[in-house]
Amino acid sequence: MQTRRKYIIVSIVLTFITSLTCFTGLQAQEEQFVVVIDAGHGGKDSGAAKNGYKEKEIALDVVLALGKMLEKTDDVKVIYTRKTDKFIELWKRADIANKADADLFVSVHCNSVNNPNPYGTETWVLGENNSARNFEFAKRENEVIFLEDNYEENYAGFDPSSPESEIALTIEQEVYVEQSVILARKIEDNFINKAKRKSRGLKQHSLLVIRNTYMPSVLVELGFISNKREGKFLNSKAGQSKMATALKEAILSYKTEIDQNVGHSILGTDTPTVETVEDVSLVYEDITFKVQIAASSRDLEPKSYNFNGLSELSKEKVGSLYKYYYGNTSDLNEARQLQEEAKLKGYASSFVVAYKDGKRIDMSKLR
Known part of the structure; x- marks a missing residue:
């Protein structure tokens, strides 16, 4: 029964991808670079709340600051999933991005754990790294679906704790992981170099908010509000401005590479290294x-x-x-x-x- 269920879920996902591919191919791209920015949580879903700081409020403040900065760039169009303290279902956030035919989807959050010591930024992309810490993080971010009406219908039987659902999520956005990773690296580099924050690095896991987005997508954790010092920084106007600026510059840098990066190298450049390749055939007849x-x-x-x-x-x-x-x-x-x-x-x-x-x-x- 479990095996049959796995195939049903994966089948649904693959059908969804195929339909989106056909639909997208028929649409003419806008000249503007469309960025959908998503303030995590909101309304009845407060997200993390520690030391007097609320994730939903900090995320919204940073997103509004980021949007205002991006809107000053003529060929960038900004779309918000929410601009007030409003509850938005996870599937709707992705739906907003898909209907806008967006070039990027950036979801902003704050981290929190029971231990008051951890601090630093993280940027997540879709992936299948199932370490215990990563899996618990994914479950925590995904379990907000239980606050939604008709969640069983909207998520086609998705269970945040189910390995079958993990497989489905990984398949669904695999095609955009490469670009998502490049953006995530730019974001973390800017957090280090521009905002002078500690980076905990780029992470990969199956997160519902970026599950159905049909474009490069990242989930950004600005830092730990469970850490009093970092929470105070993130709750301040100065701290929020620094984080928004770092995000803005990463997004515009990514846009520039997408616009210009042909004839030189694929997105993201490394020093060329030539490896020795075996001079024997390794043929796969059907590949x-x-x-x-x-x-x-x-x-x-x-x-x-x-x-x-x-x-x-x-x-x-x-x-x-x-x-x-x-x-x-x-x-x-x-x-x-x-x-x-x-x-x-x-x-x-x-x-x-x-x-x-x-x-x-x-x-x-x-x-």
Whole structure:
């Protein structure tokens, strides 16, 4: 029965993805860069409340400050999931972003634990790292659904404690994890360098608020209100302004890379390193390997003059992004050699991807 239930949930999710893909492909993208910012919790859902500080209030104050900053950029459109102390269901927050055909979804929260010592920022993206700490965090953020009317209908039988639901969530937004990770890194770097906060790093887990968003999405934990010193900082106007500024600069930096990052390297650059690749065949008859070299909002012809002289290029539109690929082979080691060629051409963060029956699959699933 449990196995059957797992397949039913995963089936529902895959059907949902397919329908969204078709729908998105038919829509023309707005010229503006659309950012949906979400103040976590609200109304009857207060979120964490420690030391006299309330998560829902701090999150809203930071989101309003962030929105005001972003609205000063001409080609950025800001949409709020809430601008007052109002309860918004988790599914509705994602629905707002999807209906807006947003380029980014950023959900803002505060952390809290029983121990008064921990402090620092965290930025979460969808993933399947099931450490005990991460799983408990995901359960805590997801269990707000029980405050909603008709939650069983809205979440198709989702259970925050269910491994089957974990599988479904991971499948659903896998296509946008790469871009979400890049934004998350920018956010955490800015918290360190701009806001001078301690970063606890980038985290991955299955979170309902970013489950159904059909765009790169992150959940930001500004810090621990259970820590008196950090709570005081986050509750202050100066602290909120610093955190909002760090978020704003990360979002605009991400936007710039999306707009311009073609012909140089994939989003996020590293120092090129060339690895030795085995000179033997490793053929998978039913698999096609390509090297992803770039992701951008710009629609370019897959011609060598646009990609530093590389040939045998292809592109694929995924939501509002175009992904560009080099090569096409069933030999994994040949694909790895193509990856090294791409690195030498300046695409330091290029990586091998796999397709089966025309659909992208997880490389870790290869046998």
